[in-house]
Amino acid sequence: MNFDRMFFQDPVTTVDSSARYPLGTLRQEVDATFGNIIYRYVTNSEAATAFAKGTLVMHKAATVGPAAVVSTGAVLASGRLLGAAQWAIAAGSSGWIVCQGGGYLLGDGSVTADTALVSDATAGRVKTIPGPANATEAQANAVAAFATALEDDGIAGSAFKAVIRLF
Numbered sequence: 001m002n003f004d005r006m007f008f009q010d011p012v013t014t015v016d017s018s019a020r021y022p023l024g025t026l027r028q029e030v031d032a033t034f035g036n037i038i039y040r041y042v043t044n045s046e047a048a049t050a051f052a053k054g055t056l057v058m059h060k061a062a063t064v065g066p067a068a069v070v071s072t073g074a075v076l077a078s079g080r081l082l083g084a085a086q087w088a089i090a091a092g093s094s095g096w097i098v099c100q101g102g103g104y105l106l107g108d109g110s111v112t113a114d115t116a117l118v119s120d121a122t123a124g125r126v127k128t129i130p131g132p133a134n135a136t137e138a139q140a141n142a143v144a145a146f147a148t149a150l151e152d153d154g155i156a157g158s159a160f161k162a163v164i165r166l167f
Contacts, residue, residue, distance in 0.1 A: 012039055013087050015095040019043055027096060034102025038167055040083050043094045045069055051085035054106040054159035055124040057097060058082055070124045078146040081119065081166050100167035107153025107160050116145040117162060125157065 010020075012029050025041040044051050045060050046069055058080050060069045083099035108120045108127040120127040129145050150161040 012096045015087070015089050015093050017093055019094040021094075023094070026099075031102065034161075037101035037103065038099055039096035040099040041094065042082055042089075042097055044089045044091050046091045048091050050091055051089040051095075051097070052106070052124070053085060053087055054104040055085045056081065056083075056105060056119055056126055057085060057124070058119075076119045076144060078144055078166060081146055083166050084164055098164050100165060101163065102150070102161065103164050104159040105147060105149075105153075105162045105164070106157055107149075109153060109156030109158075111149050111153035111160060113149050113151050115149050117147040117149055118144045122156075126162075 008021075008027060012027065014020075019041075021041045023041060023043060027039045027041070029037050029039065031037050042057065044057075045063075049070055051057060051070065055070060057070060058076060059082055083097035084103050084105050085095070085097050086103055087095070089095040089097075105117065106125045108122060108125050111117065111126065111128050116129040117126045118129050119125075126147065128149070146166050147162045147164045150163060153160040
């Protein structure tokens with residue numbers, strides 16, 4: 001039995017043209033592949049870019065609430081990241097993204113299973129945590145790691161399974 005149906009009348013895959021729930025609302029679902037997953041309700045505040053399956057999204061700078069934009073920057077602090085889209089969410093629309101539990105991420109083409117992940121310089125993608133050049137970089141990488149790959153990503157831009165920890 002899915003107890004969330006007592007509170008949420010629509011499937012977690014629903015994408016709304018205007019926000020139906022308060023931004024930042026959390027929702028728990030049980031998935032046949034990944035088990036318990038916590039989703040966060042966000043608005044895609046990109047001007048024209050849809051979130052695709054596996055797109056890593058971050059908090060929009062200088063906004064209150066989880067307005068989301070596609071991630072940019074090589075290694076962002078995990079506190080700036082909101083989660084990952086699991087289906088297309090059009091620009092200006094609102095929907096649910098995974099912030100805790102199993103889901104899909106877009107890789108840079110070099111991710112291997114059982115490795116820690118950080119954001120990549122290519123918008124919306126992730127990469128294996130880089131080897132540190134010094135102690136300062138090692139500490140920054142440890143703070144930025146937010147997920148673990150469950151499988152290799154294959155080619156750049158392909159979605160792969162991971163455990164996401166952005167709650």
